[in-house]
Amino acid sequence: MVLIQYPIYPDVPMPTAFLDRLGDIFNAMDREYTRAAEHYQFQCDGCMDNCCLTRFYHHTHLEFYYLRMGFENLGSRKKSEILLKAEKVCRETAKADEKEIPVRVMCPLNDDSLCSLYPYRPMICRMHGIPHELQKPGQNLIHGPGCGTFDDRCATKPYYKFDRTPFYLEMAKLENEFKQVAGLNGRIKMTIAEMIKSIGQGAERKAHSAWCMVQRTEGRGQSTEGRWLMPGLRCQPSRWSEKRPV
Ligand code: SF4
Numbered sequence: 001m002v003l004i005q006y007p008i009y010p011d012v013p014m015p016t017a018f019l020d021r022l023g024d025i026f027n028a029m030d031r032e033y034t035r036a037a038e039h040y041q042f043q044c045d046g047c048m049d050n051c052c053l054t055r056f057y058h059h060t061h062l063e064f065y066y067l068r069m070g071f072e073n074l075g076s077r078k079k080s081e082i083l084l085k086a087e088k089v090c091r092e093t094a095k096a097d098e099k100e101i102p103v104r105v106m107c108p109l110n111d112d113s114l115c116s117l118y119p120y121r122p123m124i125c126r127m128h129g130i131p132h133e134l135q136k137p138g139q140n141l142i143h144g145p146g147c148g149t150f151d152d153r154c155a156t157k158p159y160y161k162f163d164r165t166p167f168y169l170e171m172a173k174l175e176n177e178f179k180q181v182a183g184l185n186g187r188i189k190m191t192i193a194e195m196i197k198s199i200g201q202g203a204e205r206k207a208h209s210a211w212c213m214v215q216r217t218e219g220r221g222q223s224t225e226g227r228w229l230m231p232g233l234r235c236q237p238s239r240w241s242e243k244r245p246v
Contacts, residue, residue, distance in 0.1 A: 015065055018178045022062050029126050029167050036130045036162040040154040044129055047149045051128050052110040059187045060175045063122040068199045070120025082108050082116060086196035107192050132162045
Protein backbone atom coordinates (compact mmCIF):
# COMPACT_ATOMS: atom_id res chain seq x y z
CA MET A 1 0.00 0.00 0.00
CA VAL A 2 1.31 3.43 -0.96
CA LEU A 3 1.62 5.75 2.01
CA ILE A 4 1.33 9.43 1.21
CA GLN A 5 3.27 11.34 3.80
CA TYR A 6 3.46 15.03 4.38
CA PRO A 7 3.21 17.27 2.44
CA ILE A 8 0.13 17.15 0.26
CA TYR A 9 -1.09 20.40 -1.21
CA PRO A 10 -4.78 21.05 -0.89
CA ASP A 11 -5.23 23.66 -3.64
CA VAL A 12 -7.89 21.52 -5.28
CA PRO A 13 -11.68 21.89 -4.94
CA MET A 14 -13.34 20.63 -1.78
CA PRO A 15 -15.14 17.25 -2.26
CA THR A 16 -18.30 18.65 -0.68
CA ALA A 17 -20.67 15.71 -1.27
CA PHE A 18 -18.18 13.32 0.35
CA LEU A 19 -17.61 15.70 3.26
CA ASP A 20 -21.37 15.88 3.90
CA ARG A 21 -21.44 12.10 4.15
CA LEU A 22 -18.40 12.11 6.44
CA GLY A 23 -20.23 14.67 8.59
CA ASP A 24 -23.13 12.21 8.94
CA ILE A 25 -20.74 9.47 10.07
CA PHE A 26 -19.10 11.85 12.56
CA ASN A 27 -22.54 12.79 13.94
CA ALA A 28 -23.41 9.11 14.43
CA MET A 29 -20.04 8.59 16.19
CA ASP A 30 -20.67 11.55 18.48
CA ARG A 31 -24.13 10.22 19.39
CA GLU A 32 -22.75 6.78 20.26
CA TYR A 33 -19.87 8.31 22.22
CA THR A 34 -22.35 10.43 24.18
CA ARG A 35 -24.46 7.35 24.96
CA ALA A 36 -21.39 5.52 26.29
CA ALA A 37 -20.21 8.57 28.25
CA GLU A 38 -23.66 8.98 29.80
CA HIS A 39 -23.71 5.32 30.77
CA TYR A 40 -20.39 5.72 32.61
CA GLN A 41 -21.21 9.28 33.70
CA PHE A 42 -17.81 10.15 32.28
CA GLN A 43 -17.01 13.71 31.38
CA CYS A 44 -13.80 14.82 29.72
CA ASP A 45 -12.95 18.08 31.45
CA GLY A 46 -9.22 18.25 30.79
CA CYS A 47 -6.44 16.43 32.63
CA MET A 48 -2.66 16.26 32.98
CA ASP A 49 -2.57 13.28 30.64
CA ASN A 50 -4.13 15.43 27.92
CA CYS A 51 -4.89 13.38 24.78
CA CYS A 52 -4.23 16.53 22.70
CA LEU A 53 -0.56 15.98 23.67
CA THR A 54 -0.58 12.55 22.06
CA ARG A 55 0.99 12.17 18.66
CA PHE A 56 -1.97 10.69 16.83
CA TYR A 57 -1.68 9.97 13.11
CA HIS A 58 -4.68 10.38 10.84
CA HIS A 59 -5.00 8.29 7.74
CA THR A 60 -7.84 9.37 5.50
CA HIS A 61 -7.82 12.03 2.82
CA LEU A 62 -11.39 12.90 3.75
CA GLU A 63 -10.47 13.76 7.35
CA PHE A 64 -7.77 16.02 5.93
CA TYR A 65 -10.32 17.82 3.75
CA TYR A 66 -12.81 18.03 6.61
CA LEU A 67 -10.22 19.73 8.79
CA ARG A 68 -9.29 22.02 5.93
CA MET A 69 -12.97 22.99 5.53
CA GLY A 70 -13.04 24.10 9.18
CA PHE A 71 -9.69 25.86 8.95
CA GLU A 72 -10.82 27.87 5.93
CA ASN A 73 -13.80 29.20 7.90
CA LEU A 74 -11.52 30.78 10.53
CA GLY A 75 -10.52 34.44 10.45
CA SER A 76 -7.10 35.26 9.03
CA ARG A 77 -5.57 36.19 12.42
CA LYS A 78 -6.65 32.88 13.97
CA LYS A 79 -5.39 30.99 10.92
CA SER A 80 -1.97 32.63 11.17
CA GLU A 81 -1.79 31.90 14.93
CA ILE A 82 -2.60 28.23 14.38
CA LEU A 83 -0.24 27.96 11.45
CA LEU A 84 2.65 29.34 13.49
CA LYS A 85 1.89 26.86 16.28
CA ALA A 86 1.69 23.99 13.77
CA GLU A 87 5.06 24.89 12.27
CA LYS A 88 6.58 25.00 15.78
CA VAL A 89 5.12 21.58 16.64
CA CYS A 90 6.51 20.12 13.39
CA ARG A 91 9.98 21.55 14.15
CA GLU A 92 9.98 20.24 17.74
CA THR A 93 8.77 16.83 16.65
CA ALA A 94 11.38 16.61 13.89
CA LYS A 95 14.14 17.55 16.38
CA ALA A 96 13.01 14.88 18.84
CA ASP A 97 12.83 12.31 16.04
CA GLU A 98 16.37 13.15 14.98
CA LYS A 99 17.57 12.55 18.53
CA GLU A 100 15.33 9.48 18.73
CA ILE A 101 13.67 10.69 21.92
CA PRO A 102 9.93 10.56 22.68
CA VAL A 103 8.02 13.81 22.42
CA ARG A 104 4.69 15.12 23.70
CA VAL A 105 3.79 18.46 22.17
CA MET A 106 0.39 20.13 22.44
CA CYS A 107 -1.78 19.96 19.30
CA PRO A 108 -1.73 23.36 17.55
CA LEU A 109 -5.54 23.42 17.61
CA ASN A 110 -5.71 23.21 21.39
CA ASP A 111 -6.43 26.73 22.59
CA ASP A 112 -6.56 26.96 26.37
CA SER A 113 -8.01 23.43 26.62
CA LEU A 114 -10.57 24.03 23.87
CA CYS A 115 -10.29 22.61 20.36
CA SER A 116 -10.26 25.46 17.81
CA LEU A 117 -11.79 23.16 15.19
CA TYR A 118 -13.96 21.00 17.45
CA PRO A 119 -16.74 20.31 14.89
CA TYR A 120 -14.10 19.39 12.29
CA ARG A 121 -11.77 17.25 14.45
CA PRO A 122 -10.81 13.83 13.08
CA MET A 123 -12.24 10.49 14.13
CA ILE A 124 -9.72 9.55 16.80
CA CYS A 125 -10.32 12.82 18.67
CA ARG A 126 -14.03 11.94 18.79
CA MET A 127 -13.62 8.37 20.03
CA HIS A 128 -10.72 8.62 22.47
CA GLY A 129 -11.12 8.12 26.20
CA ILE A 130 -13.80 5.42 26.54
CA PRO A 131 -12.99 1.67 26.38
CA HIS A 132 -14.05 0.24 23.03
CA GLU A 133 -14.28 -2.84 20.87
CA LEU A 134 -13.09 -3.21 17.28
CA GLN A 135 -13.61 -6.17 14.97
CA LYS A 136 -11.22 -6.06 12.01
CA PRO A 137 -12.10 -8.49 9.18
CA GLY A 138 -10.51 -11.90 9.73
CA GLN A 139 -8.96 -10.91 13.09
CA ASN A 140 -9.77 -11.43 16.75
CA LEU A 141 -11.95 -8.88 18.52
CA ILE A 142 -9.84 -6.05 19.92
CA HIS A 143 -10.67 -4.52 23.31
CA GLY A 144 -9.18 -1.03 23.54
CA PRO A 145 -8.68 0.62 26.95
CA GLY A 146 -10.05 3.95 28.19
CA CYS A 147 -7.76 6.85 29.00
CA GLY A 148 -6.09 7.28 32.41
CA THR A 149 -8.77 9.65 33.65
CA PHE A 150 -11.49 7.21 32.60
CA ASP A 151 -9.76 4.42 34.56
CA ASP A 152 -9.49 6.63 37.64
CA ARG A 153 -13.14 7.62 37.57
CA CYS A 154 -15.10 4.85 35.90
CA ALA A 155 -13.14 1.57 35.88
CA THR A 156 -15.47 -0.07 38.41
CA LYS A 157 -18.70 0.80 36.57
CA PRO A 158 -20.62 -1.86 34.58
CA TYR A 159 -19.26 -2.41 31.07
CA TYR A 160 -20.85 -0.68 28.06
CA LYS A 161 -20.20 -2.18 24.64
CA PHE A 162 -18.83 0.80 22.74
CA ASP A 163 -18.23 -0.71 19.31
CA ARG A 164 -16.12 1.31 16.91
CA THR A 165 -16.44 -1.28 14.12
CA PRO A 166 -19.42 0.14 12.15
CA PHE A 167 -17.83 3.60 12.11
CA TYR A 168 -14.45 2.32 10.91
CA LEU A 169 -16.20 0.29 8.19
CA GLU A 170 -18.30 3.21 7.00
CA MET A 171 -15.32 5.53 6.95
CA ALA A 172 -13.19 3.01 5.03
CA LYS A 173 -16.01 2.52 2.49
CA LEU A 174 -16.46 6.26 1.99
CA GLU A 175 -12.71 6.89 1.73
CA ASN A 176 -12.33 4.15 -0.90
CA GLU A 177 -15.21 5.57 -2.91
CA PHE A 178 -13.64 9.04 -2.72
CA LYS A 179 -10.20 7.76 -3.76
CA GLN A 180 -11.71 6.04 -6.79
CA VAL A 181 -13.50 9.20 -7.90
CA ALA A 182 -10.48 11.41 -7.18
CA GLY A 183 -7.97 8.99 -8.77
CA LEU A 184 -6.00 8.69 -5.50
CA ASN A 185 -4.40 5.64 -4.02
CA GLY A 186 -2.62 4.93 -0.79
CA ARG A 187 -3.42 6.56 2.50
CA ILE A 188 -2.03 9.54 4.30
CA LYS A 189 -0.15 9.44 7.59
CA MET A 190 -0.26 12.89 9.13
CA THR A 191 -0.54 14.52 12.52
CA ILE A 192 -2.85 17.51 12.99
CA ALA A 193 0.22 19.79 12.96
CA GLU A 194 1.36 18.36 9.64
CA MET A 195 -2.12 18.72 8.17
CA ILE A 196 -2.36 22.36 9.24
CA LYS A 197 1.11 23.11 7.91
CA SER A 198 0.21 21.50 4.61
CA ILE A 199 -3.08 23.41 4.42
CA GLY A 200 -1.16 26.65 5.07
CA GLN A 201 1.36 25.86 2.37
CA GLY A 202 -1.45 25.11 -0.07
CA ALA A 203 -3.11 28.47 0.71
CA GLU A 204 0.21 30.27 0.33
CA ARG A 205 0.89 28.59 -2.98
CA LYS A 206 -2.60 29.50 -4.22
CA ALA A 207 -2.17 33.12 -3.11
CA HIS A 208 1.26 33.20 -4.67
CA SER A 209 -0.11 32.06 -8.05
CA ALA A 210 -2.82 34.75 -7.83
CA TRP A 211 -0.16 37.34 -7.04
CA CYS A 212 1.96 36.21 -9.99
CA MET A 213 -1.00 36.71 -12.32
CA VAL A 214 -1.57 40.26 -11.09
CA GLN A 215 2.15 40.98 -11.22
CA ARG A 216 2.26 39.89 -14.83
CA THR A 217 -0.57 42.20 -15.84
CA GLU A 218 0.08 45.25 -13.62
CA GLY A 219 3.75 45.17 -12.77
CA ARG A 220 3.02 44.75 -9.05
CA GLY A 221 0.10 43.40 -7.12
CA GLN A 222 -1.57 42.25 -3.99
CA SER A 223 -1.81 38.59 -3.14
CA THR A 224 -5.15 37.12 -2.08
CA GLU A 225 -3.73 36.97 1.48
CA GLY A 226 -3.23 40.73 1.49
CA ARG A 227 0.56 40.61 1.29
CA TRP A 228 2.90 42.31 -1.13
CA LEU A 229 6.16 41.77 -2.96
CA MET A 230 8.39 44.51 -4.36
CA PRO A 231 8.42 44.50 -8.15
CA GLY A 232 11.58 42.95 -9.51
CA LEU A 233 12.05 40.54 -6.58
CA ARG A 234 11.96 36.91 -7.53
CA CYS A 235 8.54 35.49 -6.63
CA GLN A 236 8.93 33.65 -3.37
CA PRO A 237 6.23 33.57 -0.69
CA SER A 238 8.90 34.07 2.01
CA ARG A 239 9.72 37.49 0.50
CA TRP A 240 6.19 38.81 0.74
CA SER A 241 5.60 41.66 3.09
CA GLU A 242 2.64 43.17 4.92
CA LYS A 243 3.73 46.55 3.52
CA ARG A 244 2.52 47.72 0.13
CA PRO A 245 5.38 48.48 -2.27
CA VAL A 246 5.74 52.16 -3.26
S1 SF4 B 1 -7.84 18.33 16.88
FE1 SF4 B 1 -8.78 19.21 18.71
S2 SF4 B 1 -9.43 17.43 19.94
FE2 SF4 B 1 -7.95 16.68 18.40
S3 SF4 B 1 -5.95 16.73 19.43
FE3 SF4 B 1 -6.19 18.70 18.39
S4 SF4 B 1 -7.08 20.09 19.92
FE4 SF4 B 1 -7.33 17.98 20.67
